[in-house]
Amino acid sequence: xxxxxxILQLNILFCYVSVIGLFILKILVIGLGYVGTANAVLLALxxxxxxxxxxxxxxxxxxxxxxxxxxxxxxxxxSNKNLNLKAIDQxxxxxxxxxxxxxxxTSYDPEKNYFNTSSVESSIENLxxxxxxxxxxxxxxxxxxxxxxxxxxxxxxxxxxxxxFLREGRALRDSLKPSRIVIGSHxxxxxxxxxxxxxxxxxxxxxxxxxxxxxxxxxKLFANAFLALRVSFFNELDSFALSKDLDAKEIINAISLDSxxxxxxxxxxxGFGGYCLPKDTKQLLRNFDNxxxxxxxxxxxSNATRKDFISDQIVxxxxxxxxxxxLVMKEGSDNIRESSMQGIMKRIKAKGIKxxxxxxxxxxxxxxxxxxxxxxxxxxxxADLIICNRNHTELEDVQDKVFTRDLFQQN
Numbered sequence: 022x023x024x025x026x027x028i029l030q031l032n033i034l035f036c037y038v039s040v041i042g043l044f045i046l047k048i049l050v051i052g053l054g055y056v057g058t059a060n061a062v063l064l065a066l067x068x069x070x071x072x073x074x075x076x077x078x079x080x081x082x083x084x085x086x087x088x089x090x091x092x093x094x095x096x097x098x099x100s101n102k103n104l105n106l107k108a109i110d111q112x113x114x115x116x117x118x119x120x121x122x123x124x125x126x127t128s129y130d131p132e133k134n135y136f137n138t139s140s141v142e143s144s145i146e147n148l149x150x151x152x153x154x155x156x157x158x159x160x161x162x163x164x165x166x167x168x169x170x171x172x173x174x175x176x177x178x179x180x181x182x183x184x185x186f187l188r189e190g191r192a193l194r195d196s197l198k199p200s201r202i203v204i205g206s207h208x209x210x211x212x213x214x215x216x217x218x219x220x221x222x223x224x225x226x227x228x229x230x231x232x233x234x235x236x237x238x239x240x241k242l243f244a245n246a247f248l249a250l251r252v253s254f255f256n257e258l259d260s261f262a263l264s265k266d267l268d269a270k271e272i273i274n275a276i277s278l279d280s281x282x283x284x285x286x287x288x289x290x291x292g293f294g295g296y297c298l299p300k301d302t303k304q305l306l307r308n309f310d311n312x313x314x315x316x317x318x319x320x321x322x323s324n325a326t327r328k329d330f331i332s333d334q335i336v337x338x339x340x341x342x343x344x345x346x347x348l349v350m351k352e353g354s355d356n357i358r359e360s361s362m363q364g365i366m367k368r369i370k371a372k373g374i375k376x377x378x379x380x381x382x383x384x385x386x387x388x389x390x391x392x393x394x395x396x397x398x399x400x401x402x403x404a405d406l407i408i409c410n411r412n413h414t415e416l417e418d419v420q421d422k423v424f425t426r427d428l429f430q431q432n
Contacts, residue, residue, distance in 0.1 A: 045069050045105065046119040046217070049155070051144045053079040053108065055090045056160050056185050057124030059192035062098050063221040064122070065106035071118075072108040083108035091382075094193035112147050118155045120214060121148060124185075127161050129300045129307075136164040136304050142171070149175050156210040160185045162241055162301060165308050168205060168234035181206040182234050183214065184241035189295060198224040205237030242308075245301035246320060251286050252293040253323040259289035259426055260330050270428045289426040291410045292327045292361035299324070299359045328361060332368035335408060335424060343369055344404025345378045346416060346423075348388070357382065362410050366391070377403055 046068045050061040053074040061072045061083075074080055079089035084107060088096040098104065125140035141161050148157065157180045159168060168182040182205035187195045202218055204211045215229045232240070255273065262269035269289060277284035293299065306317045335343065345366050348357040357363065357380070366389065370376050376391045379400040383393055394400035401407070401419050409416065412427045 047071075047117055048217075049073060049113065049115075049118040049121045051121065051123045052125040052140075052161075053083065053089050054124060054126060055092060055189050055192040056187060057122070058083075058088065058090055058095055059092070059187060059196045060122055060124055060160060060185075061106060062095055062102075062104060062193055063196045064217060065104040066102065066221045068217065069105045070107075071113065071115075072106065073110070073112060074108065075110060077110045080108040080110045090192075092190055092192055094191070094197070098193060114151050116151060116153055116155075118153070120158055120210075120217075121153065121155045122158045122160060124160045126296075127163065127300075129304045131303050134307055136307075138163060138167060141167075145171055145175055145177070145180070149177055154178055156181065156214070158183050158214055162297065162304075163238050164304060165238045165242065166235055168238065172234075179206070179208060179210055181208070181211050181214065182237050183218075184237055184244075186241075186244065197222055199227045201227055202229045203237055203240055204229065204231050205234040207231045207233075242301050242305040245297050246305050246317065248286070249293050249298045249302045249320050249324070250316065252290065252298070253320055253327070255287050255289050256292065256327045256426075257323060259428075260327065263330075263334065269426075273428065288429045288431055290361060291331050291365050291408075291426065292324045294359050294361035294364070296359070324361075325364075328364040328368060331426070332365050332372075335365070335369060335406070336372050336374065338406055338424070340374060340404075340406035342375045342377060342404050342406070344394075344400055344407040344422075345376060345380075345391070346400075346407050346409040346413070347411075348378065348380045349382060360410075362408075363389075365408065 048064050048068050048070050050057050050064070050070060050072045053061070053072055053076065057072065061070050064070050072080070072083055082089045086099040088099055123141055123144045125144060127141060128137045129135070130137065141159060141163070145157065148155065156178055159180065159182045162184070163182060168180055172180045184203050184205070186200060199218070199222055202215055204215050211231060219225050219229070258272060259269045262272060273287050276282055277287055302317070302320050306321065309317055345362060348360050348362050366376055370389070370391070377400065378388050378391050378393045379397055380388070380393055386393055397415060404422065406424055407416065407419060407422045408424045410425070410427065412423065412425050412430055416423055
């Protein structure tokens with residue numbers, strides 16, 4: 022490429038980025054889960070943002086400056102910041118959006134060996150039907166090769182995959198202080214969107230990495246697989262310590278002093294769960310069909326083994342009534358989907374032990390035929406053993422009843 026052409030492209034990009042500071046870009050965010058809501062709030066600091074979701078209750082909450090998910094920073098920003106943000110429950114026919122951010126849920130069915138991306142595809146189809154000229158940004162987790170396939174199948178300008186690395190309950194905090202920004206394209210629009218994310222962030226020092234779309238999709242799945250591997254490692258260490266009557270905390274403290282291992286993400290649990298890790302490890306394993314591997318399969322097996330082991334430890338205590346303190350994956354989250362506690366609960370019930378639940382996030386009176394208590398005091402009194410993935414100050418008065426492997430009192 023000639024020197025003149027490089028300078029010309031840089032000038033075009035500089036001018037476009039400069040325009041961002043002078044004129045407000047118009048952005049549509051599809052999906053008001055924790056990823057979509059965090060993106061909408063972040064982008065609405067400096068741009069005009071419209072959110073679309075089928076759930077009218079979530080739409081009303083956004084318009085009333087109430088967070089539709091449990092996230093401290095999102096609640097604070099909606100209440101206190103001057104955000105250019107509104108939500109709608111009808112798909113817009115407006116073609117004037119500069120960017121459309123898709124953040125709808127995807128799921129993986131291991132029995133059918135199928136990654137359900139129907140919500141993302143439906144959004145793309147809707148955009149094609151209105152002849153959208155917007156640049157489409159997909160932030161939902163995708164199977165490897167999906168973005169390239171969508172770009173070929175639909176007559177749209179550009180579809181860019183931008184993986185998110187957000188924690189539930191801390192999604193906006195992670196957006197304000199990102200560890201990195203990975204963009205699955207080298208185009209000029211990709212660079213503009215990266216700058217939009219950086220403009221809203223408080224920490225503007227993070228690295229921006231531009232990759233091809235399939236490499237970006239792979240990076241997301243491998244990152245979560247590694248986190249699942251780390252969780253499984255410390256859980257198996259804890260299982261060993263429990264079996265040998267050793268102090269797991271002392272062992273973990275000792276090995277965590279090695280800088281190559283580090284003193285973080287090392288707190289044992291009942292198993293990894295939640296929205297991302299179970300789904301993404303299984304999806305990644307599927308892509309190893311013709312590739313030699315042992316670790317990927319072992320991560321999934323290890324998690325099931327941990328739940329079996331923890332359940333056996335609980336059963337050995339001979340409880341008559343086991344109280345499950347919260348089904349959510351971790352403190353600060355309102356997501357119970359695929360939480361490790363559900364796996365423990367089902368295993369205990371299969372042994373004929375009565376199980377009751379305390380979970381403020383569930384409106385129903387029962388969960389898997391177990392009574393849900395709304396009153397914490399009644400729950401404490403009825404249970405003769407209380408199990409919790411993460412300990413809590415609410416249980417300080419009944420610690421003699423508590424079974425947990427939360428050694429460091431942290432998520």
